[in-house]
Amino acid sequence: xxxxxxxxARIKRREDPRLIQGLAHYVDDxxxxxxxxxxxxxxxxxxxxxxxxxxxxxxxxxxxxxVVTGDDVKDVIGGIPCAATDPEGFxxxxxxxxxxxxTGKVRFVGEPVAAVAATDxxxxxxxxxxxxxxxxxxxxxxxxxxxxxxxxxxxxxxWDDNMAFTWSIAGGDVDAAFAEADHVxxxxxxxxRLVPNPMETRGVVAQYLPGKDQLNLWSSTQIxxxxxxxxxxxLSMAENHVRVIAPEVGGGFGCKxxxxxxxxxxxxxxxxxxxxxxxxEGRRENFLHTIHGRDQTGxxxxxxxxxxxxxxxxxxxxxxxxxxxxxxxxxxxxxxxxMLCGSYTFKNVQMNLKAAxxxxxxxxxxxxxxxxxxxxxxxxxxxVVAHDLDLDPLEVRRKNFIxxxxxxYETGTAVxxxxxxxxxxxxxxxxxxxxxxxxxxxxxxxxxxxxxxxxFSTYVEICGMGPSAAMPAGGWESSTVRVDPTGKxxxxxxxxxxxxxxxxxxxxxxxxxxxxxxxxxxxxxxxTDTVQYGIGTFGSRATAVxxxxxxxxxxxxxxxxINIAAHLLExxxxxxxxxxxxxxxxxxxxxxxxxxxxxxxxxxxxxxxEGTEPGLAESHFFEPPNFTYPFGTHIAVVEVDADTGEVExxxxxxxxxxxxxxxxxxxxGQVHGGIAQGVGQALYEEAIYDESGQMITGSFMDYxxxxxxxxxxxxxxxxxxxxxxxxxxVKGVGEAGTIGSTPAIANAVIDAxxxxxxxxxxxxxxxxxxxxxxQET
Amino acid sequence: xxxxVTVNGEHQSYDVEPRMxxxxxxxxxxxxxxxxxxxxxxxCGACSVMLNGDAVKSCTVLAxxxxxxxxxTIEGLAQNGELHPIQEGFxxxxxxxxxxxxxxMIIAAHQLLERNPKPNEADIRRGIExxxxxxxxxxxxxxxxxxxxxxxxx
Numbered sequence: 054x055x056x057x058x059x060x061x062a063r064i065k066r067r068e069d070p071r072l073i074q075g076l077a078h079y080v081d082d083x084x085x086x087x088x089x090x091x092x093x094x095x096x097x098x099x100x101x102x103x104x105x106x107x108x109x110x111x112x113x114x115x116x117x118x119x120v121v122t123g124d125d126v127k128d129v130i131g132g133i134p135c136a137a138t139d140p141e142g143f144x145x146x147x148x149x150x151x152x153x154x155x156t157g158k159v160r161f162v163g164e165p166v167a168a169v170a171a172t173d174x175x176x177x178x179x180x181x182x183x184x185x186x187x188x189x190x191x192x193x194x195x196x197x198x199x200x201x202x203x204x205x206x207x208x209x210x211x212w213d214d215n216m217a218f219t220w221s222i223a224g225g226d227v228d229a230a231f232a233e234a235d236h237v238x239x240x241x242x243x244x245x246r247l248v249p250n251p252m253e254t255r256g257v258v259a260q261y262l263p264g265k266d267q268l269n270l271w272s273s274t275q276i277x278x279x280x281x282x283x284x285x286x287x288l289s290m291a292e293n294h295v296r297v298i299a300p301e302v303g304g305g306f307g308c309k310x311x312x313x314x315x316x317x318x319x320x321x322x323x324x325x326x327x328x329x330x331x332x333x334e335g336r337r338e339n340f341l342h343t344i345h346g347r348d349q350t351g352x353x354x355x356x357x358x359x360x361x362x363x364x365x366x367x368x369x370x371x372x373x374x375x376x377x378x379x380x381x382x383x384x385x386x387x388x389x390x391x392m393l394c395g396s397y398t399f400k401n402v403q404m405n406l407k408a409a410x411x412x413x414x415x416x417x418x419x420x421x422x423x424x425x426x427x428x429x430x431x432x433x434x435x436x437v438v439a440h441d442l443d444l445d446p447l448e449v450r451r452k453n454f455i456x457x458x459x460x461x462y463e464t465g466t467a468v469x470x471x472x473x474x475x476x477x478x479x480x481x482x483x484x485x486x487x488x489x490x491x492x493x494x495x496x497x498x499x500x501x502x503x504x505x506x507x508x509f510s511t512y513v514e515i516c517g518m519g520p521s522a523a524m525p526a527g528g529w530e531s532s533t534v535r536v537d538p539t540g541k542x543x544x545x546x547x548x549x550x551x552x553x554x555x556x557x558x559x560x561x562x563x564x565x566x567x568x569x570x571x572x573x574x575x576x577x578x579x580x581t582d583t584v585q586y587g588i589g590t591f592g593s594r595a596t597a598v599x600x601x602x603x604x605x606x607x608x609x610x611x612x613x614x615i616n617i618a619a620h621l622l623e624x625x626x627x628x629x630x631x632x633x634x635x636x637x638x639x640x641x642x643x644x645x646x647x648x649x650x651x652x653x654x655x656x657x658x659x660x661x662x663e664g665t666e667p668g669l670a671e672s673h674f675f676e677p678p679n680f681t682y683p684f685g686t687h688i689a690v691v692e693v694d695a696d697t698g699e700v701e702x703x704x705x706x707x708x709x710x711x712x713x714x715x716x717x718x719x720x721x722g723q724v725h726g727g728i729a730q731g732v733g734q735a736l737y738e739e740a741i742y743d744e745s746g747q748m749i750t751g752s753f754m755d756y757x758x759x760x761x762x763x764x765x766x767x768x769x770x771x772x773x774x775x776x777x778x779x780x781x782x783v784k785g786v787g788e789a790g791t792i793g794s795t796p797a798i799a800n801a802v803i804d805a806x807x808x809x810x811x812x813x814x815x816x817x818x819x820x821x822x823x824x825x826x827x828q829e830t
Numbered sequence: 831x832x833x834x835v836t837v838n839g840e841h842q843s844y845d846v847e848p849r850m851x852x853x854x855x856x857x858x859x860x861x862x863x864x865x866x867x868x869x870x871x872x873x874c875g876a877c878s879v880m881l882n883g884d885a886v887k888s889c890t891v892l893a894x895x896x897x898x899x900x901x902x903t904i905e906g907l908a909q910n911g912e913l914h915p916i917q918e919g920f921x922x923x924x925x926x927x928x929x930x931x932x933x934x935m936i937i938a939a940h941q942l943l944e945r946n947p948k949p950n951e952a953d954i955r956r957g958i959e960x961x962x963x964x965x966x967x968x969x970x971x972x973x974x975x976x977x978x979x980x981x982x983x984x
Binding site: 723 | 847854870876904913922927930936972
């Protein structure tokens with residue numbers, strides 16, 4: 054990176070003043086004249102036939118404008134799309150029609166059945182109670198195992214079983230690896246279902262302008278452009294007559310990287326009612342009908358030598374994907390397959406996946422999306438190997454690490470890790486932890502009947518998503534950089550930040566690159582009528598891919614600025630430098646020109662060099678040549694209370710390598726939040742459906758989100774191994790904490806319980822589970 | 831029903847439905863949308879406001895219960911264009927990401943610092959346990975409250 058003023062500095066965020074004063078506008082804050090409020094009637098049954106719906110009483114309620122059912126919209130709103138259904142990738146994939154409102158049958162609790170539009174949100178809710186649905190309940194399926202059982206009820210009756218799709222990946226010679234092994238270490242591992250739970254639920258406002266035949270759709274989404282394309286298809290509208298706006302978005306974590314029933318339904322209702330409509334998801338609805346994460350159960354086998362060298366891995370896994378596909382459902386477990394080798398050198402690897410339809414909400418991308426599953430299982434299995442062979446888990450890791458000179462490194466799953474130094478991150482974390490002292494303390498406490506555990510995760514993740522050839526819907530990103538006549542800079546970016554701080558980090562890059570005050574820069578995103586087509590924010594891609602697009606667009610602007618400056622200063626472009634925010638001939642700063650002075654010349658159009666177009670705006674679409682591969686070492690130190698089974702995290706050390714860092718303050722925030730979510734999976738969170746398919750963890754009372762007092766002060770550090778994939782050398786940091794932390798905590802808790810002979814426990818590691826284990830042994 | 835309230839120092843009277851929740855009253859009737867609804871069950875704290883000096887979750891208070899009350903929302907904290915020290919702390923310490931829980935979190939911190947002007951870290955973590963944040967992992971929020979505590983007790 055060049056020496057800079059902004060890049061690398063702890064600059065406080067430019068988006069914050071509106072957020073800390075209550076002046077931001079989320080979807081629910083949008084008010085339009087004659088706005089109607091929509092409420093959705095949802096199925097109370099996991100699986101039932103609909104024999105009839107009577108909406109008369111609801112229609113007649115004062116204030117109700119309209120009630121619509123599946124039969125009303127089935128011919129006018131297309132199915133909810135899935136972008137990952139290629140039978141070449143997913144042999145035998147079944148792609149059921151996914152209606153916005155159920156017709157004939159409901160297949161999970163929370164599935165939309167009818168919608169009411171009323172003059173007031175309370176009246177819309179009242180009207181739901183007046184809709185009579187004649188349901189004929191059917192037996193429900195609440196797990197992949199149940200879905201595959203003989204005689205299981207069939208969820209989609211176009212087919213004769215519940216197998217949704219299969220997928221496999223193989224590298225090297227797995228059979229030979231297992232033949233050569235001294236030991237085969239096996240373990241069944243469960244990745245429980247999780248609910249993403251951004252603090253802002255989803256919400257949609259739709260407005261139709263008949264004079265322009267234009268639909269304006271405000272949605273709490275991570276992908277405004279992809280949503281526009283899909284909405285236009287679902288509603289049979291010309292895409293250039295649909296405008297999608299992602300206003301302030303209150304968190305996403307992958308669950309807003311999707312296209313939902315309500316988005317199309319509200320668009321349709323606004324058009325046919327001739328009035329704008331608003332729907333704001335309740336938290337209960339969010340639990341039931343916003344995508345879930347994880348939900349894989351599989352058998353892992355590792356082929357291992359006596360000394361702990363891993364020769365190969367087999368993973369035979371079932372995924373419970375729910376009743377229908379959402380946008381990327383089938384693609385998520387494939388990311389698990391890509392990252393099965395973790396930070397380790399073995400190349401003989403095989404994963405066979407069977408995915409089941411069940412009577413649950415669809416799974417899809419939740420922070421990490423398939424990679425936490427890979428990291429958890431390999432990092433957990435390293436500790437199981439150490440346990441079975443009586444080795445030090447650290448030594449097993451070191452023995453199998455990919456060396457720092459091996460990069461770029463092609464794994465057994467044929468992905469090419471860009472750069473890394475796994476030992477450096479581990480060593481740094483051990484030093485911060487004072488590891489030897491911790492082990493001594495652990496031994497002393499055990500003498501007192503206290504159970505301290507130390508757990509490691511030496512993770513690597515696949516980020517910066519990604520090369521279009523490897524993505525379901527394009528992996529490039531776009532940006533336009535323009536300079537106004539007065540020298541103010543506007544950036545249009547195709548990414549759609551919702552908490553990640555790109556209004557700050559992108560401005561830092563522009564400030565340094567163009568020699569302009571950061572306050573003179575504006576970053577615009579999330580409006581498809583304003584911003585050129587883009588892909589959005591997910592997969593730790595916004596800076597690595599979107600930032601790179603912007604840097605290239607800025608480079609084109611800068612070339613033009615320098616050419617104009619050279620012409621005005623009667624010099625050569627190669628002699629123009631920026632000193633004190635002025636473009637000047639090297640060694641003659643006193644005659645330099647500001648960006649504003651040059652921009653004015655560009656717009657007046659008179660003094661331009663011959664052949665130069667007037668104006669000052671450039672665009673760039675960046676296609677990344679590879680993914681990026683952030684990595685690091687997390688160390689958790691926990692104590693398990695022998696009387697209660699409660700886990701207290703005493704210390705948490707995270708050394709992450711996300712390449713070069715633009716703003717350390719923001720990187721820290723991303724890591725903190727990521728760790729908290731991964732800890733949530735390890736200790737607290739689990740979406741549970743009972744045998745009848747009812748979700749019994751459908752509120753914050755029953756589904757435990759981590760709170761402030763659940764954490765110690767995180768101890769963070771970095772190593773910096775720049776990525777060669779983009780000119781900034783950044784790797785992305787949005788998901789690292791989540792991916793790294795779950796196995797660190799799990800390994801620490803299981804290490805604490807070593808005196809009880811514990812080898813493995815499935816997540817979440819709640820007190821009663823641990824207490825029972827300690828009582829039994 | 832007729833109610834009279836003082837919101838952020840301004841005396842106002844309205845005719846509201848008896849079942850209307852305070853949070854909807856503030857957002858839809860008074861027009862102050864800085865207070866957010868995160869769960870409608872008083873578990874997440876996004877809707878926290880000050881009611882007669884106490885932080886309450888306005889999703890489980892009826893507007894009519896606030897008759898005669900003084901209410902402070904996030905919009906009422908900054909004075910004469912100057913951020914409140916807690917707001918300043920959240921900005922300085924990167925105490926927010928998506929910002930959705932932030933108004934409620936700031937109100938909770940306000941209550942905490944009124945009751946305990948110099949809380950230690952454990953006091954802060956316990957003091958904000960009624961407010962959920964999914965983005966920050968809470969550490970920068972703790973820093974923000976410590977920043978405000980220092981500034982307010984100087």
